[in-house]
Amino acid sequence: MVTDNSEVNVKKINHILAQYKGESNLLIQVLLELQKELRWLPKEGLIRISQELNVPLRQVYHAVTFYKAFSLVPKGKYTVTVCMGTACHVRGAPRILDRVERTLGINPGETTPDLKFSLETVNCLGCCAIGPVMVVGDVYHGKLSLDHVKLTLDSYD
């Protein structure tokens, strides 16, 4: 559940950090866990990570803005990831993305106002033979046709 509730977040953050004290080389692993748990990385989390892992705050900021997996704003309940890899590209992925954008009313990197869907693109999921591919949450949808885009998205509540 995404929440702006600082108290809840701080509790979760402390719980995860308890296992990693001082292990500066696990910065990215910790960030991944936190992102997964909270669906975003609130600022108090970054500051706590810097303190507990003994990593300069600027390094935490760099990691968080360098990698695609991390988000500084709350993400939706379901992240819709459209593959834009070469194989999917030649099979019409840009048209699929276009249709997803129009169905959800958002661009890649954005989240629907009701916090239900976030849209991302990825440069290859390794499912090239069944392209075009779209992942919703952690469910993969392969051999996607334009008509199935709306049908698939509507099936999520």
Add this chain to the structure above:
Amino acid sequence: MKRVTLNIDGKEVTGEDGMTILQVAKGAGIDIPTLCYHEKLEPYGGCRLCLVEIGTPPRTRLVTSCVYPAADGLAVQTKSKKVIQNRKMLLEVLLACAPGAKIIKDLAEEYGASKTRLKKKASYCILCGLCVRYCAEIKKADAIGFIGRGVEREVMFIPEISPKSCPPCRECFPLCPTGVLESNFILAQSLIFKQ
């Protein structure tokens, strides 16, 4: 301390073992242009201007002299055709980033790159990292850092540290090759830190 002897532009030059080509060259008064190099900081290898051609033809390659270890018997050319060509193109690219910066304009003129065919970006920050590295390695304050990647890469004053750390220090401001650092700090102060 063990000495090493290099052949730079046909001249025998000696330096200490453990030095880089750039350090040996500087010690011998040989000029190699740099933008991201600072003698007190770990070499960065970001601007690529200090490229030199090493080895004996036809088996040569371009390396950044600020990082490459000076080895005994190494043949180095600081102004070969390949080196000049690359510096020229690099400067043409840098001119698009920082069109008015004196140091870049001067170097560009020296290498015949005074006109750029490229779309001007005029961000002025060339991401040499001198400010970030100075603050991290010398002042150990980590008040400024990099964020983002690719063309979105930027230098950012850390909001939790910079407002208190930077005003009394300011030692990195004169290091900035294009001079944009201080202006960016003032902007950050008024727009982000709201001081």
Add this chain to the structure above:
Amino acid sequence: MPKLKSTLELEELRKGIVSRRDPNRLCFTVCSGTACLAVGSQKTYAVFEAELERQGVKDRVDLRATGCPGFCERGPIVVVYPQAVCYLHVQPDDVAEIVSQSIDGQIVERLLYVDPVTGEKIAYEPDVPFYKYQNRLILGNNRLIDATKIEDYIALGGYKALSKALFDMTPEQVMAEIEKASLRGRGGGGFSTARKWRSTRDAPGEPKYVIVNCDEGDPGAFMNRALMEGNPHSVLEGLTIGAYAIGSHEGFIYVRQEYPLAAENIAIAIKQAEDYGLLGKNILGSGFDFIVKVHKGAGAFVSGESSALMNAIEGKVGEPRPKYIHTAEKGIWDKPSCLNNVETWADVPFIINNGADWFTSIGTERSRGTKIFSLVGKVNNTGLVEVPLGTPLRDIIYRIGGGVSGNKKFKAVQTGGPSGGCIPEQYLDSPVDFDELIKLGAMMGSGGMIVTDEDTCMVDFAKYFIHFLSEESCGKCVPCREGINHMLDVLTRITEGEGQAADIQLMEDLAGMLKEASLCALGQTAANPVLTTLRYFRDEYDAHIYEKRCPAGVCKALLAFYVDPDKCQACLICARNCPVNAISGGKNLVHVIDQSKCIKCGTCLEVCPPRFGAIKKTSGKPVPAPIPEQARVIQRKG
């Protein structure tokens, strides 16, 4: 499970497992690689479970969720052993029939592979042309293993190579065998594996590290995904043997964030190997210790570069280092670190088990062994292809790949991902290995092969790769950060009809700077797709620049759609589907596209009924003026 303390115990365990498995017992295998999962194989597996229960045969037959065999286009794939009857596109509704027919010794004809030329139905897996012409030494076991069950791997001879290395060979002997096999890195660099191992071993400094690079970022490549998901123990065993040879006691497996199933399966494999005494302290009672940690990526292509990956393992941002000392000598925390690709490590147990001579009997003089390729794009049989190095491109694309899909004309094959280049038809007889493709300006890379046809615009294709790299560049060095971005600007202008004559020279100058001045291989090879398309498809660039025409009909800004008034039957389908209401017309009134509103999405062309074919796409020519209003009325007979 008490830890195995000797080769004897391992062999006894193996004998026990094998003896409990009846080779004549019916076994239904359901592919559970990510691609088949994406088309519903998890549901199919669940239905199998329920059906076996329902038909009361659960105790007589086996059901196994197996790894990716690579024929991903035809998934979900179900193979019934021992006969190896191969069923494709299996849906949950097909399951009941497959079960009952298989028990009766019958075959479900309608789910078999059909030869596109002869129309013949092919029942058995080894006879399916896609598999038949391959040499599936490394990938082959995927079909027989449930990756979450170590005993499946042991049953097939797993960990025999490790016990041989630990007890019958010295580290130097292992090294010598890999050297004799002439194994070269499978990740793209093609560096001599033995030399890298030796450098690490001989470099001063402890501890020494070994690393598995599973960051497979090349779009279109998924060989490593299939191996890590489908046969993680083969990689683990190879890594452990390598660690023994090098003198390393700690390994890292870096898995990209986009491969969650691979990360999950390798973690399970590590745990099980530890439980069995095949990993961890005192492996098989040999006294050799080796632990492995999994490190996940977070979505950055550049982090797959060796020095960048090592930075990431250190907890820093995964950017490359500007060092000229090999990471084999100074890698993670400046200690000797040997990084190899997933497939390279997977080759090791095979070499130890079968000997270097066996390995060198396959392939060419400087490229020994097999290589797994991912054949994707406009080809009939897309999937993973494992063949001896030196196999001609034509064999891979036509004999195994079944040729270009949709009966279109072949245009080029892109090899080596964003670092590689495209190869046109006249070079299709080139053998694929570490050295041959470089002569053509391309490279084999990690094995990605993307087939394009007459409908692919090569300028747009080059732009695609440059766009990819512009998003993935770490941004540290000037040539890559700025050079790629400017290259993208130029290519975008060209595809939008604003190309100028001077653009080609500008791109060549930028390419030179990228190649010679960039800090790492991402920048150094970034210009290759542009350079090869310029070399072989210059005419397409010229058409875009001088004629404002896209020959393949792809670049939207250079296209125009119009209705052929002679063909239009006024069915209103295109008008109703146009997303911007740019089409006017009515019943019996020929439709007209308003060029000022048209966004060139191509929907009208797609929806116009094929028997009418009234929508025309044109490029480089003005659209014919719409016929006068009076002439638009269609006179129908009767």
